[in-house]
Amino acid sequence: MKNILSALFVAIASVAFASDSFNPWEQITTPALGRQEIFGGYNAGCLQGAHAPQETGIGYQYIKLSRNKFWGHSSAHSYVADLGKTLRPSGISLLVADVSMPRGGPFTWDHASHQVGLDIDIEYLQDPRSLSRPLTVQERERLPKYYLADTDANDIISANWDEKYVTMLRAAAADQRTQMIFVHPSIKRKICQNSQNRKPWLAKIQPWWDHHEHFHVRLKCPSDGSSPNCKPKPEPTDIGCDGAELAWWFSDEWRQMYEARKKWRQDNPNPVPGALPALPQQCQTILGEPR
Numbered sequence: 001m002k003n004i005l006s007a008l009f010v011a012i013a014s015v016a017f018a019s020d021s022f023n024p025w026e027q028i029t030t031p032a033l034g035r036q037e038i039f040g041g042y043n044a045g046c047l048q049g050a051h052a053p054q055e056t057g058i059g060y061q062y063i064k065l066s067r068n069k070f071w072g073h074s075s076a077h078s079y080v081a082d083l084g085k086t087l088r089p090s091g092i093s094l095l096v097a098d099v100s101m102p103r104g105g106p107f108t109w110d111h112a113s114h115q116v117g118l119d120i121d122i123e124y125l126q127d128p129r130s131l132s133r134p135l136t137v138q139e140r141e142r143l144p145k146y147y148l149a150d151t152d153a154n155d156i157i158s159a160n161w162d163e164k165y166v167t168m169l170r171a172a173a174a175d176q177r178t179q180m181i182f183v184h185p186s187i188k189r190k191i192c193q194n195s196q197n198r199k200p201w202l203a204k205i206q207p208w209w210d211h212h213e214h215f216h217v218r219l220k221c222p223s224d225g226s227s228p229n230c231k232p233k234p235e236p237t238d239i240g241c242d243g244a245e246l247a248w249w250f251s252d253e254w255r256q257m258y259e260a261r262k263k264w265r266q267d268n269p270n271p272v273p274g275a276l277p278a279l280p281q282q283c284q285t286i287l288g289e290p291r
């Protein structure tokens with residue numbers, strides 16, 4: 001788990017000591033024209049020809065449209081539409097939050113990834129109204145958070161748990177287009193407790209910080225050869241229920257780190273943003289195209 005430890009301290013240090021807070025990617029409101037193409041990776045990349053989604057469809061709705069972070073690769077939007085159709089017969093309607101900014105690229109605070117239109121945040125919140133009608137745009141701006149896990153207790157909130165979340169995560173992970181899905185560690189542990197869930201799809205469900213009110217789907221690079229400069233990541237194959245990695249998230253070492261992170265945030269309510277990642281050269285061109 002040393003890699004997670006060192007990655008975190010690097011992240012905290014870069015937030016604390018960087019000085020340039022201007023992020024041009026967050027100033028852009030329109031996609032770069034031209035053929036849809038991804039450059040770079042999930043944590044350091046951009047997107048040409050991003051697509052806006054069809055905002056509502058069978059079993060899904062995009063929320064918080066005013067954030068203008070619904071732009072994505074077309075494969076992300078078709079994945080959402082397919083997942084909604086799959087889950088709607090189970091009485092589920094997905095509330096889909098951030099994908100990417102109009103040209104992808106790095107965020108100052110919101111996300112470390114979500115840079116190439118292939119990362120999708122989906123709320124655990126289920127709004128019963130959305131099973132009978134699409135919520136209005138205004139309603140979709142003001143939805144509450146629904147927490148499946150308590151981060152301080154590092155455990156599931158039993159009163160909020162429902163087997164439908166396994167149904168959601170199984171369908172999301174079993175899709176061939178999915179590379180991995182991030183959830184709160186206690187959610188992974190909860191799913192592992194049912195031996196019937198110990199199937200290959202569960203390998204794609206990865207424990208990570210937060211992710212207690214939404215899960216984060218990461219799709220693979222498009223398989224049609226249209227983005228040869230999209231930087232892939234390998235698909236996890238270890239179901240991971242009994243291994244050292246999941247156990248670490250419930251260890252004393254994890255608790256120490258959690259408390260240190262929490263204290264650092266309390267002591268630094270207005271941290272200076274970190275430096276932006278080095279992006280592929282094509283991203284400069286995409287950034288400079290007419291707005």
Ligand SMILES: [Zn+2]
Pocket residue numbers: 111114119120121215216
């Ligand atoms: Zn996310």
